[in-house]
Amino acid sequence: MHKLNVVGKRSPMLDALEKATGQARFTDDLSLPGMLFGKILRSPHPHAKILHVDLSGALKVKGVQGAISGKDIPRKKYGIVPMAKDEYALAIDKVRYIGDEVAAVAAASLDAAEEAISKIRVDYEVLPAVFDPLESMKPGAPVIHEEVPNNISASIRKEFGNVEKAFLESDFVFENDFETQAINHAPLEPHAALSTADHSGKVTLWSSTQIPFFLRRNLATTLDIPESKVRVIKPKVGGGFGQKIDLYAKDFCAAFFAMKMKKPVKFVYEREEMFTSTRQRHPFRIRLKTGMKKDGTIHAQQFRAIADGGAYNSTAPLMITLACYFIMLPYRLENLLFEGYHVYTNKPVGGAMRGHGIPQVRFAVEAQLDMISEKMGIDPLEIRLKNAFLAGEPHPAKLLVQSCGFSDTLKKAAEGIGWAEKRGKLPFGRGVGLAGASFPSGVSNMSHISSGAVVKIERDGSITLLTGAADIGQGAETVISQIAAEELGVLLEDIRITAADTEITPLDPGTFGSGVTLRAGNAARMAASEARGKLLEAAAEKMEADIKDLEIRDRRVFSKENPERGMSFQEAVKVYQYSDRPMPIVGTGSYMPPAKEPTTLLKEDGNFSPAYSFMTQAAEVQVDTATGKITVLNMVAAHDCGRAINPMLVEGQLEGSVVGGMGQALYEDVMTEKGQVLNPSFLDYGIPTAMEAPSINSVEVETDDPEGPFGAKESGEGTQLAPAPAIINAIYDAIGVRFNILPVTPEKVLEALQKKE
Amino acid sequence: MKHILKLHVNGEDYEILTEIHKTLLEVLREDLGLTGTKRGCDLGTCGACTVLIDGKPSLSCLTLAAAVRDKKITTIEGLAKDGELHPLQKAFAEKGAIQCGFCTPGMILTSKAFLDENLKPKEEEVKKAISGNLCRCTGYVKIVEAVLSVSEKQ
Numbered sequence: 001m002h003k004l005n006v007v008g009k010r011s012p013m014l015d016a017l018e019k020a021t022g023q024a025r026f027t028d029d030l031s032l033p034g035m036l037f038g039k040i041l042r043s044p045h046p047h048a049k050i051l052h053v054d055l056s057g058a059l060k061v062k063g064v065q066g067a068i069s070g071k072d073i074p075r076k077k078y079g080i081v082p083m084a085k086d087e088y089a090l091a092i093d094k095v096r097y098i099g100d101e102v103a104a105v106a107a108a109s110l111d112a113a114e115e116a117i118s119k120i121r122v123d124y125e126v127l128p129a130v131f132d133p134l135e136s137m138k139p140g141a142p143v144i145h146e147e148v149p150n151n152i153s154a155s156i157r158k159e160f161g162n163v164e165k166a167f168l169e170s171d172f173v174f175e176n177d178f179e180t181q182a183i184n185h186a187p188l189e190p191h192a193a194l195s196t197a198d199h200s201g202k203v204t205l206w207s208s209t210q211i212p213f214f215l216r217r218n219l220a221t222t223l224d225i226p227e228s229k230v231r232v233i234k235p236k237v238g239g240g241f242g243q244k245i246d247l248y249a250k251d252f253c254a255a256f257f258a259m260k261m262k263k264p265v266k267f268v269y270e271r272e273e274m275f276t277s278t279r280q281r282h283p284f285r286i287r288l289k290t291g292m293k294k295d296g297t298i299h300a301q302q303f304r305a306i307a308d309g310g311a312y313n314s315t316a317p318l319m320i321t322l323a324c325y326f327i328m329l330p331y332r333l334e335n336l337l338f339e340g341y342h343v344y345t346n347k348p349v350g351g352a353m354r355g356h357g358i359p360q361v362r363f364a365v366e367a368q369l370d371m372i373s374e375k376m377g378i379d380p381l382e383i384r385l386k387n388a389f390l391a392g393e394p395h396p397a398k399l400l401v402q403s404c405g406f407s408d409t410l411k412k413a414a415e416g417i418g419w420a421e422k423r424g425k426l427p428f429g430r431g432v433g434l435a436g437a438s439f440p441s442g443v444s445n446m447s448h449i450s451s452g453a454v455v456k457i458e459r460d461g462s463i464t465l466l467t468g469a470a471d472i473g474q475g476a477e478t479v480i481s482q483i484a485a486e487e488l489g490v491l492l493e494d495i496r497i498t499a500a501d502t503e504i505t506p507l508d509p510g511t512f513g514s515g516v517t518l519r520a521g522n523a524a525r526m527a528a529s530e531a532r533g534k535l536l537e538a539a540a541e542k543m544e545a546d547i548k549d550l551e552i553r554d555r556r557v558f559s560k561e562n563p564e565r566g567m568s569f570q571e572a573v574k575v576y577q578y579s580d581r582p583m584p585i586v587g588t589g590s591y592m593p594p595a596k597e598p599t600t601l602l603k604e605d606g607n608f609s610p611a612y613s614f615m616t617q618a619a620e621v622q623v624d625t626a627t628g629k630i631t632v633l634n635m636v637a638a639h640d641c642g643r644a645i646n647p648m649l650v651e652g653q654l655e656g657s658v659v660g661g662m663g664q665a666l667y668e669d670v671m672t673e674k675g676q677v678l679n680p681s682f683l684d685y686g687i688p689t690a691m692e693a694p695s696i697n698s699v700e701v702e703t704d705d706p707e708g709p710f711g712a713k714e715s716g717e718g719t720q721l722a723p724a725p726a727i728i729n730a731i732y733d734a735i736g737v738r739f740n741i742l743p744v745t746p747e748k749v750l751e752a753l754q755k756k757e
Numbered sequence: 758m759k760h761i762l763k764l765h766v767n768g769e770d771y772e773i774l775t776e777i778h779k780t781l782l783e784v785l786r787e788d789l790g791l792t793g794t795k796r797g798c799d800l801g802t803c804g805a806c807t808v809l810i811d812g813k814p815s816l817s818c819l820t821l822a823a824a825v826r827d828k829k830i831t832t833i834e835g836l837a838k839d840g841e842l843h844p845l846q847k848a849f850a851e852k853g854a855i856q857c858g859f860c861t862p863g864m865i866l867t868s869k870a871f872l873d874e875n876l877k878p879k880e881e882e883v884k885k886a887i888s889g890n891l892c893r894c895t896g897y898v899k900i901v902e903a904v905l906s907v908s909e910k911q
Contacts, residue, residue, distance in 0.1 A: 016850035019858025020865065021842065022793015022833035029792035186893055188797045188805055188859040238795075238859030239893050271798040473857025473894050648853040652895055656856065659896035682802035682891060690884040690897040 005553060006485040006492050007710045010648035013478045014497065015236070015471075024236045027192035027208045032264035035194070036065055038257060039113040040249050040267070041103040041120050042277060043095035046346035046675030047129035047142060050093055050102065050122060057119030058105050063112030066257050067120065069103040073256065074224035080214065080246055080352075083599060084154060084313040086145055089222045089252035095124070096144055096311035097346050098675045099277035101249040106257040106265050129346035131675055133285065133308040136343050144311060144344040153309065154316035154342035156324050156602050160396045161335030166300035170291025174372050178288065178364040179741040182308070182670035183281035183663075184274070185353050186687050189238020191278060192268040195254035199262070203255045204231045210244040210470050211510025213448050216502045218247035219255055230255075234500035237472040241660070242352035243279050244472065245512055246314055275680035279314055279351025280670050282307040282342075284323075284360035288368055291335075296378045296386045300335040301327060305361060307350065309342045314351035316342040318443070321598045323357035326721075327365065328397040329438035330406040330614050331387040336396075346675045352512070354660065354720040358439065366435035366725030367740065370732060379423070380729065381414050384436055384616075391703070400594070400607045403713070405640030405701040406614035410436060412699045416636035417618035423733060429625055433729025434618040439718025440609030441642075441708065442515025442593050450592040451519035452506025455484055455527040457535060457585035459577065461555070461570035463490060464584070465497045465527075468508025469520035474716060475649040476516045482645050483521045483709050487528035489552025490569060506590070514714035517645060518610055519591055521709035526589025534585050538576035539567065594707070610707045613714040614640040617658065617722040619694075621730040625753055628746030632662050632694040632727060639698070642705040642713035653716025654698040661723025663688045666743050763826050766791070767835025781825060782806045782817035785832060793833035793862045797891070804890030807863035808832050814867045814889075833862035836869065844907045845869055854903035856894035864890045868904045876911055878904075 018024040053069035070092035079085035090101045103120050107113040128142040135141055136151045143149055167173060194206045203223065209215045212232040220227040237244060250267035257265040269278070284307050291300035305323055309316055324338040342350075355362075373380040389395075391404035413434055414420070422432045454466040465484050471477040481495040488494075499505060508520055532552060539557045540547040543565065551560045558566030567575070577583055593610035601608065618636040623629075637654040644650040667686045671678040679685045704711035724742060732738050737752040764771045766789060773788045782799075785791040785808070794817055797805030801819040808817045809831035836843045845865050848854070855861050864887060871878070871886040878886070883904045884897070892900065 010853075012850045012853065013855060015858070016855045017842070017846070019855045019861050020833075020846040020850050021837065022791070022862050024858050025792070026795075026859065028796065029786075187857070188803060188891060188893055189795070189857065190797065236858065239857040241893070268796075271800060271803075473859075475856070652853045652856055652899060655896035655898040656892075656894045657896070660893065681800055682798055683800070687891060687893060689888040689891060690901065691888045693884070693897040693901075696896060696898050 004486055004710065006482045007645050009646065011478060011482065011492055011646055013475045014481060026189055026236045026238050027194055027206050028268045030194050030206055030235060032196060035264040035266055036106040036108060036257065037110040037113045038104055038106045038253055038265050038267040039117045040101050040253065041117045043098060043100040043102050045095060045124055045126050046098050047127040048095050048124035049127060050091060050095060051125055052123040053103055054121040055103065057121060058116035061112055061116040061119060063108035064116045065106050065108065066261055067103065067105045067116065068256065074222065076222050076224055078218040078222050078247055079313055080315050081317050081599060084317050087312045089249055097348060099348065100311065104249065104253040106261065129675060131345050131347055133306050133343040133345055136345050144346060148344065151344040152341050153313050153344055154320050156320050156338060156340045158324050159337045160328065163300050163302055163335045163337040166335035167291045170299045171294040172292045172376065173289060174368060175289040176368050176371065176740060178286040178367065180284045180360040180363060181742050182283045183353060183668050184670050184685060185241040185243035187239030187241060187243060190269045190271060190274055191244065191248055191250055193250045193254040194264060194266040195258040196264045197258040197262060201225065201259065202229050202231065203259055204233065205251060205255050206233050206235050207251050208237050208244055209234055210240040210472050211512055212470055212500045212502050213468060213507055214245065214510060215247055215251060219251060222252050223255055231503040234470050240472040240511060241354045242356060245352050246279060248278065271682065272680040275670065275685065276348055276677045280348055281353040282309060282319060282350035282357065286361060286364045288364045290368060290372065292372055292376065296376065296383050298331055298333055298387045301333060303327060303338045303361065305340045307342045308345055310345055310347045310349040312349045314349055317602060318598050319357035321601050323361045325397060325601065325608050326358045326438060327361060328399065329612060330389050330436050332389050334396050347672055348670065348677060354657065354717050359721045359724065362437050362721045363725045363742065366722060367728055370729045371738065381410060381419055381434065384410050398605045398607060399612065401612050402707060403611065403642060403703040403705040404614055405703040406436060406438065408701045409614055409616040409638035409640055412701060413616035413618040413636045413638040416638065416697050416699055417620055417634060429623045429734055431730045431733025432618065432620045433726050433733055434616055435722040435725035435729060436616045437718055437721035438612050438614050439714055439721060440513060441518045441611040441613055441714035442609055443513025444593055444595050444597045448507060448509045450590050451508045451523040453520065453523035453527040453589045454506060455531045455587040457531050457573060459573065459583060461573050463488060463495045465495050465524060466505045467497065467499050467520050467524055468505040469516050470500045470511045472511050474653060475646065476511065479517050479645045479649065480520050480524045484524045484528040486710065487525045488532050490555050514717040517712050518708050519593060521712060522591035523589040525709045526591060527587040529587065530589065531585050531587030534587065535572055535576055538579050538581060539572040541579065542575045611642065611705045611713045613718045615718050615722060617726040619726040619730040621727060621734055623731060623734045623749060625735065628749035630666055630731060630744065630749065635694050635723065636697045636699060637719055638701055639715060639719060640701040640703050641715040642708045643702050643711035644700050645710060645712050647700060650700060650715045651698040654719050655696045657716045657719035658696055658723050659688050659693050661720045662727060664742060665724035665727040669743055762822055764822065764830060765828065766830045767832060777823060779822050780818055781820040781822045784822040785817060791832050791834050795859055795862060797859065804863045804867065805860050807866050807890060809866055809870055812870060812873065814870045833866060843869065844910060848903040848907045852899050852903040852906060854895060854899040860890055860892045864892065864900060872908055872911065876908065878908055880905060
């Protein structure tokens with residue numbers, strides 16, 4: 001490959017100055033003349049029949065223009081996974097958790113909307129509720145959805161190899177239980193939606209969404225109108241981390257009221273609603289049995305994983321499939337039996353969150369690997385290196401791993417944290433630990449599989465790039481523009497990108513499953529390549545040269561053989577134009593990953609993702625044995641992201657993801673009592689602040705993946721798989737106590753230290 | 758009930774007819790169209806609504822607009838001087854300290870007030886200064902780097 005000019009540069013995000021000056025517009029920053037304000041009435045009961053909703057009180061409040069409940073809306077279920085639709089935009093007949101949507105109002109002011117909500121009378125028949133997934137799975141437990149009498153709404157039982165035989169062949173067998181907690185994504189921007197509708201019945205929705213095209217589909221479904229009548233526009237989105245992939249009541253209600261009243265309507269969630277009524281990381285109960293050979297080979301693993309799904313499915317079947325398949329990487333494992341269950345409870349709803357089902361099982365594997373290595377007297381780094389999967393090996397689950405820098409991430413993370421000098425050698429209270437992981441670069445999204453792009457070379461030599469990819473703050477627009485600029489031989493500043501408007505931009509699966517750079521990047525590269533080819537054809541004609549001999553770099557078209565011969569990019573555009581070719585020069589691209597839809601993998605084998613990223617996190621911690629407080633001093637994030645399109649943005653992804661992972665190891669927990677969230681605020685929930693943030697060393701391990709655009713793969717999501725086990729393993733090194741339940745709070749540390757004495 | 762509220766924001770005098778119970782955040786966003794000030798929690802817990810009141814970082818969601826009528830208020834929109842961006846705005850953009858950008862206005866204003874009082878801060882002091890401003894994207898690393906880079910130039 002020739003020297004890269006734009007790809008690989010630490011370019012600031014294209015919209016960074018807009019964000020630094022307050023000019024960037026998020027959904028709640030938008031307003032339209034005559035706009036109404038909406039509010040949602042939520043269930044106070046974890047499980048109840050709705051007998052009657054009386055909206056008359058609300059309608060009498062001055063300024064109120066509309067009020068609806070479940071019986072007023074189309075009886076159309078939606079869901080992110082078509083096979084698992086189980087939710088109405090507003091509850092019909094029954095509420096299933098505290099915070100479930102019951103009714104909504106639209107009013108001339110927010111004050112009026114709030115008052116109106118308090119005037120709605122709902123008669124409930126309270127039903128027995130169930131809060132523990134193990135209780136929920138028992139016969140006779142309250143049934144949460146009538147169609148799922150056993151409350152197990154998604155399950156997977158998958159065997160690779162011969163697990164029974166493999167355990168018999170194993171020299172040592174280890175069996176442990178692990179538990180993880182509910183985590184809220186806590187993006188800083190609250191969910192918001194603004195909608196208008198015209199007299200033809202067409203709805204336009206601005207929404208804080210990660211996946212505009214899925215939102216369009218779910219909105220069309222729930223409103224019971226054709227997709228062509230729905231236009232979704234994504235303004236700036238203030239973080240998502242998976243929480244903004246679902247349709248929410250605010251999207252539906254804004255659109256429904258807008259259609260009904262022909263006025264713009266805006267809904268914005270309060271922070272409390274973000275905690276109680278959006279999505280969260282599934283708490284898992286895990287039993288993990290591992291069979292080891294004497295030489296340290298992982299020979300067999302058996303999983304029983306129970307995910308507490310809360311009241312609805314969201315991504316349930318996909319989440320449980322991810323959890324299963326990503327036990328098969330980053331270590332070589334011939335024999336796995338994975339039984340996974342997604343179980344309904346009367347609690348807040350589980351959904352996709354950075355890592356999506358994998359951090360929970362990865363925590364179990366990585367924590368147990370350290371126990372195993374101790375018992376077997378093998379260094380935890382050595383045992384991981386010994387079992388590390390290598391690129392090009394045939395994979396027992398038929399995953400196609402074309403690039404894999406896992407071993408290098410292990411070595412570099414160990415080196416970065418000072419493994420050789422520190423492991424087992426630091427004074428009591430201080431320790432180091434590490435953990436590895438792998439993640440897909442692009443999960444095939446059900447029915448929105450391919451990513452499209454359009455590149456237009458304009459008369460002045462500038463480039464217009466259309467992509468459906470959704471930048472939610474990770475820098476997708478910058479990275480995709482870098483890819484297009486590189487392919488076209490122009491500068492990054494020549495690109496104007498329009499992203500994520502379902503009426504203008506091509507279809508894209510959205511920010512989902514870490515596929516944006518790979519999917520949308522490949523599509524943009526293909527579109528750029530096509531436009532480039534058209535331009536070069538005209539230039540070759542004029543230069544009387546072979547098109548294959550022409551190259552474009554730094555806005556200059558030239559002959560590779562004789563670089564002196566050439567013309568400026570803009571001149572080439574003029575040549576093109578004067579040869580009576582159609583303007584603008586349009587190139588289109590579409591990329592479909594060579595991978596199966598994950599839900600088909602519930603039953604059959606196949607490749608999960610176009611590429612796989614690999615990572616190791618290493619942590620150094622200090623435990624205050626008097627207070628139980630754990631301080632993470634250093635983290636090393638070694639990540640094989642293929643080729644980094646923009647190393648500065650990759651580092652930003654790693655750093656943010658590491659700190660999020662640290663929160664999950666030590667602080668964060670959406671606590672509930674009888675289905676009621678006890679800590680629905682930043683103050684009570686406690687995401688890490690700058691004070692807790694450790695020093696982070698990001699190490700990029702470049703592998704140049706053949707499938708990725710310019711060799712790029714996933715970067716930020718997989719990083720959140722291993723910080724928690726790395727920290728937990730470091731705590732063991734520090735104080736000799738093993739924690740199998742997250743988070744590890746000071747109380748738990750003190751209790752464990754007392755027990756130890 | 759509405760009243761006439763006189764506010765001094767970003768060097769301009771405003772006279773607004775607005776509800777007496779409104780917070781400064783509401784008045785800035787809804788009456789003055791200064792939407793650079795963000796509403797992240799409305800409870801004073803995230804720092805996204807931080808503005809400067811007489812140069813001190815303050816949570817506009819917990820401040821009644823009527824209570825600051827005699828004060829000088831600076832929002833993110835008022836930080837650039839004569840078309841020249843504040844060094845912190847440039848540094849945040851160039852150092853990758855901005856991802857989703859929702860915490861950015863509050864983070865920059867808190868940092869500005871801090872640097873005005875602390876010419877050569879240590880890393881730990883910067884972290885402490887911005888600890889009331891939450892960020893879920895960056896892990897704070899590049900934000901701290903950006904603030905320190907500006908202090909070095911001062």
